[in-house]
Amino acid sequence: MSLEKAITVEINGVARELSAPANETLLDCLRRHGQFEVKSGCEKGDCGACAVQIDGEAVDSCLTLAWMVEGKKVTTLEGLNDADSPHPLIAAFLEHGAVQCGYCTPGIMIAAEAMLRDIPDPTDDDIALALSGNLCRCTGYTKIFTAIKQAAEVLRAGGGDD
Amino acid sequence: MTDQEIPYRQAEANVVLRQVGKPLERTDAEGKATGRTRYAGDYTMPGMLHAKVLRSDIASGRLKHLDASKARALPGVVCVLTAQDLPDRLAATDMPGQTGQKRASTDRQILVREIIRHHGEPLALIAAETPAIADKAYDLIEYEIEPMPGVYDTEAALDPGAPIVTEPDNIVGEHKIRKGDTEKGFAEADHIIENTFHTQFIEHAFLEPEVGLAWVDENGVVNIRMSTQVIEHFRFIADALGVPHNKVRILGAMVGGGFGGKEDITVELYLALLAQATRRPVRLAYTREDSFVGHGKRHPFSVSHKTGVTKDGKITALEVKISADSGAYVFLSPYVLLYCAVAAPGPYRIDNVKIDSAAIATNNMYTSAFRGFGAAQACVAYEAQMDEIAKTLGIDRFELRRRNFMRTGDKTATGQTVESAIWADECMTQALEALGEKTAASGPIKIGRGVATYQQSYGRITWFHDTSEAWVGIEVDGTVIVRSGVTDIGAGQASALGQIAAELLGVGLDDVVIYNSDSAVTPLAGTTTATRALYMTGRAVHTASSNLRERLVAFAAQELDARPDEVDLANGQAFVPDDPSKSMSLKDLAARGASEGLERSELAMFRAPFTDPIDQETGQGPVFPDFTYGCHAVEVAVDTETGEVTVLKSVGAHDIGQAINPQAVEGQIEGGALMGQGYALSEELIYQEGKLVSPSFSEYLIPTSMDMPEIKCIILESRSGLGPFGAKGIGEPSLTPVAPAIANAVADAIGTRVFDLPITPEKIVRALRE
Ligand code: FES
Ligand code: FES
Numbered sequence: 001m002s003l004e005k006a007i008t009v010e011i012n013g014v015a016r017e018l019s020a021p022a023n024e025t026l027l028d029c030l031r032r033h034g035q036f037e038v039k040s041g042c043e044k045g046d047c048g049a050c051a052v053q054i055d056g057e058a059v060d061s062c063l064t065l066a067w068m069v070e071g072k073k074v075t076t077l078e079g080l081n082d083a084d085s086p087h088p089l090i091a092a093f094l095e096h097g098a099v100q101c102g103y104c105t106p107g108i109m110i111a112a113e114a115m116l117r118d119i120p121d122p123t124d125d126d127i128a129l130a131l132s133g134n135l136c137r138c139t140g141y142t143k144i145f146t147a148i149k150q151a152a153e154v155l156r157a158g159g160g161d162d
Numbered sequence: 163m164t165d166q167e168i169p170y171r172q173a174e175a176n177v178v179l180r181q182v183g184k185p186l187e188r189t190d191a192e193g194k195a196t197g198r199t200r201y202a203g204d205y206t207m208p209g210m211l212h213a214k215v216l217r218s219d220i221a222s223g224r225l226k227h228l229d230a231s232k233a234r235a236l237p238g239v240v241c242v243l244t245a246q247d248l249p250d251r252l253a254a255t256d257m258p259g260q261t262g263q264k265r266a267s268t269d270r271q272i273l274v275r276e277i278i279r280h281h282g283e284p285l286a287l288i289a290a291e292t293p294a295i296a297d298k299a300y301d302l303i304e305y306e307i308e309p310m311p312g313v314y315d316t317e318a319a320l321d322p323g324a325p326i327v328t329e330p331d332n333i334v335g336e337h338k339i340r341k342g343d344t345e346k347g348f349a350e351a352d353h354i355i356e357n358t359f360h361t362q363f364i365e366h367a368f369l370e371p372e373v374g375l376a377w378v379d380e381n382g383v384v385n386i387r388m389s390t391q392v393i394e395h396f397r398f399i400a401d402a403l404g405v406p407h408n409k410v411r412i413l414g415a416m417v418g419g420g421f422g423g424k425e426d427i428t429v430e431l432y433l434a435l436l437a438q439a440t441r442r443p444v445r446l447a448y449t450r451e452d453s454f455v456g457h458g459k460r461h462p463f464s465v466s467h468k469t470g471v472t473k474d475g476k477i478t479a480l481e482v483k484i485s486a487d488s489g490a491y492v493f494l495s496p497y498v499l500l501y502c503a504v505a506a507p508g509p510y511r512i513d514n515v516k517i518d519s520a521a522i523a524t525n526n527m528y529t530s531a532f533r534g535f536g537a538a539q540a541c542v543a544y545e546a547q548m549d550e551i552a553k554t555l556g557i558d559r560f561e562l563r564r565r566n567f568m569r570t571g572d573k574t575a576t577g578q579t580v581e582s583a584i585w586a587d588e589c590m591t592q593a594l595e596a597l598g599e600k601t602a603a604s605g606p607i608k609i610g611r612g613v614a615t616y617q618q619s620y621g622r623i624t625w626f627h628d629t630s631e632a633w634v635g636i637e638v639d640g641t642v643i644v645r646s647g648v649t650d651i652g653a654g655q656a657s658a659l660g661q662i663a664a665e666l667l668g669v670g671l672d673d674v675v676i677y678n679s680d681s682a683v684t685p686l687a688g689t690t691t692a693t694r695a696l697y698m699t700g701r702a703v704h705t706a707s708s709n710l711r712e713r714l715v716a717f718a719a720q721e722l723d724a725r726p727d728e729v730d731l732a733n734g735q736a737f738v739p740d741d742p743s744k745s746m747s748l749k750d751l752a753a754r755g756a757s758e759g760l761e762r763s764e765l766a767m768f769r770a771p772f773t774d775p776i777d778q779e780t781g782q783g784p785v786f787p788d789f790t791y792g793c794h795a796v797e798v799a800v801d802t803e804t805g806e807v808t809v810l811k812s813v814g815a816h817d818i819g820q821a822i823n824p825q826a827v828e829g830q831i832e833g834g835a836l837m838g839q840g841y842a843l844s845e846e847l848i849y850q851e852g853k854l855v856s857p858s859f860s861e862y863l864i865p866t867s868m869d870m871p872e873i874k875c876i877i878l879e880s881r882s883g884l885g886p887f888g889a890k891g892i893g894e895p896s897l898t899p900v901a902p903a904i905a906n907a908v909a910d911a912i913g914t915r916v917f918d919l920p921i922t923p924e925k926i927v928r929a930l931r932e
Binding site: 031036037039040041042043044046047049076077078081086090093094095096097098099100101102103104105106109127128129131132134135136137138139140141142143144145 | 185187188190191192193194195196197198199200201203204366367368369370371416417418419421447449450651652653654825826828829832833834835836837858859860864866867868870873
């Protein structure tokens with residue numbers, strides 16, 4: 001039996017205590033605790049479907065051990081969907097039809113949001129690089145790029161403030 | 163619309179559409195964009211067990227013994243099933259149909275009893291209290307496989323003395339097409355051009371691996387909630403379990419991508435067996451590696467064209483020889499082969515045609531449905547051949563196509579008259595124009611352009627007698643419900659149905675809720691495959707909504723003291739357009755109707771055209787309901803030093819009849835553009851002695867955001883299709899021409915051709931050296 005311990009972590013702004021065995025990935029742990037918006041696509045760091053932010057930085061949760069996030073802040077797509085002010089990325093993805101099967105979407109939004117905090121006015125190359133670890137088989141990425149650029153514009157104009 | 167051609171048949175022109183044809187936000191979009199949508203893998207149940215499949219890592223062998231006793235003894239292991247524990251039944255590998263016809267002889271064993279035919283063939287099923295215990299049990303199963311000689315390419319499989327994978331001779335399907343007199347046609351030709359083209363094994367690479375959850379309910383019904391394109395496999399599952407068909411129910415969920423890879427039976431069979439054996443809920447989630455080895459692939463094809471052509475570019479005769487690797491089980495190979503044979507002449511009028519095709523069994527992974535379904539491989543060959551012909555004749559490639567294009571009213575090579583518009587030429591013209599200024603070459607970087615046009619069916623083979631049902635109802639508050647079994651695999655299949663109902667009932671898409679994908683509760687709509695969901699189920703929803711509309715209008719006419727033909731429904735109102743005093747809300751109308759006993763729902767079935775099978779010897783007769791025509795054009799840059807190809811511009815122009823949701827149509831074209839790019843340039847499953855050696859996304863390279871070219875979508879609307887409002891289909895057609903267009907552009911850039919996909923840098927450098 002592997003060692004299990006309770007870790008304290010802030011998930012989407014809410015303080016939580018999660019029990020996790022020593023060898024459990026953050027992906028499995030989050031899903032076991034109901035964060036089903038974090039998706040599993042490969043469990044090897046190849047697809048980005050499982051991306052979350054740890055203290056604001058996008059990482060593949062399948063390559064991170066749950067114990068590593070002790071005392072940190074974890075943000076998933078749910079955290080970008082604040083009831084009072086959903087992130088402009090969400091509105092932009094909806095407006096531009098950037099979601100098809102939607103399985104890549106949570107990871108892509110997480111990666112895009114992290115990029116937009118660093119690069120408020122991204123070029124296509126910036127976006128391509130930021131999403132290079134996030135596979136999408138449905139959309140050809142085109143509408144995703146358009147949506148991200150629109151969200152960037154909204155954010156630069158001071159929209160979606162929080 | 164272009165006015166060069168009057169379509170042979172056209173849906174009502176000049177109707178005002180209020181919901182259809184608009185880029186509305188899809189009904190499924192918000193749930194997905196906020197992370198609230200629950201996929202099949204997100205469901206859990208109390209007392210749920212976790213399953214795992216043990217597979218052979220050898221492609222051809224004999225299972226000498228298998229001992230699960232240590233695994234069964236492990237605390238927390240609830241069940242291990244081996245072939246010994248199952249009755250000697252087979253699992254269907256055929257297309258599910260409404261008519262119940264079935265090819266028993268070619269079905270597969272559920273678990274290996276003795277002979278192993280392909281890498282990944284399942285040996286045992288495990289159900290345990292936790293995933294970790296299931297993993298341990300997996301390691302505790304002891305077995306011994308004696309390797310046997312296998313056969314791994316289609317030519318070797320036909321050698322006398324070759325190991326027989328499928329009785330009697332490894333040939334699992336053959337189709338012939340004979341039209342006119344090819345000998346005479348070749349005699350009339352000034353040139354005869356012969357080439358052979360090869361395509362590779364590829365993987366669907368949907369982002370969501372196969373997953374499901376099964377439980378037996380209080381009525382003894384095996385319920386399976388899963389990710390699938392085809393809930394109607396419930397019948398085959400019932401047959402495999404030995405229970406009546408009404409004792410198995412498949413519930414879908416939003417599917418994380420399919421592309422044909424979730425068309426055959428996947429996890430549902432194992433889930434059902436384990437739930438039946440344990441009487442507990444069981445979850446099975448494939449890992450990515452399970453997914454790579456666990457479902458059928460796209461067929462590698464070898465397609466040889468021999469074309470006779472006059473010096474001014476008229477094709478006088480065509481002979482095509484096709485062979486496909488069907489892998490170790492038949493699955494949909496005979497149908498994929500038929501699609502390839504029928505598609506082989508392309509969108510060209512050729513009077514003398516002879517086509518021979520065979521699908522051949524090997525010990526490679528079995529091959530089955532993949533977006534494009536044989537017609538994509540056909541296009542790789544016929545469009546490359548067109549460019550080769552143009553090169554030989556010294557004629558412009560596009561002009562050569564124009565001289566041979568089928569025109570509206572023409573017949574296909576099987577003698578089927580196409581009753582919709584044939585706008586291949588218009589699509590090519592617009593796609594080429596949209597490429598714009600040619601990028602300048604510089605140093606070792608050469609620029610090339612290419613197009614591919616196509617003819618691709620939508621809807622299933624007409625002798626399958628395909629049908630689809632949908633139910634539409636209006637609530638007493640004027641809101642609308644659509645119920646249909648259709649599965650939504652990400653292209654907006656469900657939302658499009660809502661848009662059609664909204665159009666006809668005069669409400670907004672927000673006023674419609676769609677229930678789909680439940681084999682026991684929603685009316686059965688058939689498969690989400692073959693570019694048929696919108697065509698078939700869209701028509702069923704159209705009929706149900708129209709019938710309901712008629713009844714509502716008649717009732718409103720009474721209430722408004724008007725004639726039914728004066729009443730319109732729109733914006734949530736029933737009204738007489740010419741008389742503003744005569745109007746009432748749909749809400750009041752529905753409530754009044756309810757109190758008067760007005761029937762507020764309709765169930766409708768749509769039937770595709772039904773035909774008899776084509777003639778076996780000549781292949782003559784109708785094969786498909788109808789066809790989509792279009793063109794993809796690309797511009798590429800090729801680094802002649804490294805062989806690296808960059809796709810710069812990618813334009814899809816397709817006559818889709820009528821766009822229901824143009825934004826969703828663009829999504830198909832853009833997605834097809836990148837998937838086709840992977841097919842042309844980077845994707846290949848490598849099998850060594852039948853064993854897959856590249857079962858991950860770090861070895862199997864699908865296009866990423868870094869590979870995205872500038873993509874343009876051009877939607878032409880002839881309104882001549884068989885779908886709702888004259889729609890055709892775009893799901894598969896959007897992919898089909900992309901890889902050949904890229905292959906032609908690369909050949910244009912470097913002046914020589916790579917005949918085998920994928921066109922890797924190594925092959926380009928080699929071709930340049932020769
Ligand atoms: S699941 Fe983590 S990168 Fe694919
Ligand atoms: S929308 Fe399906 S994988 Fe991106």
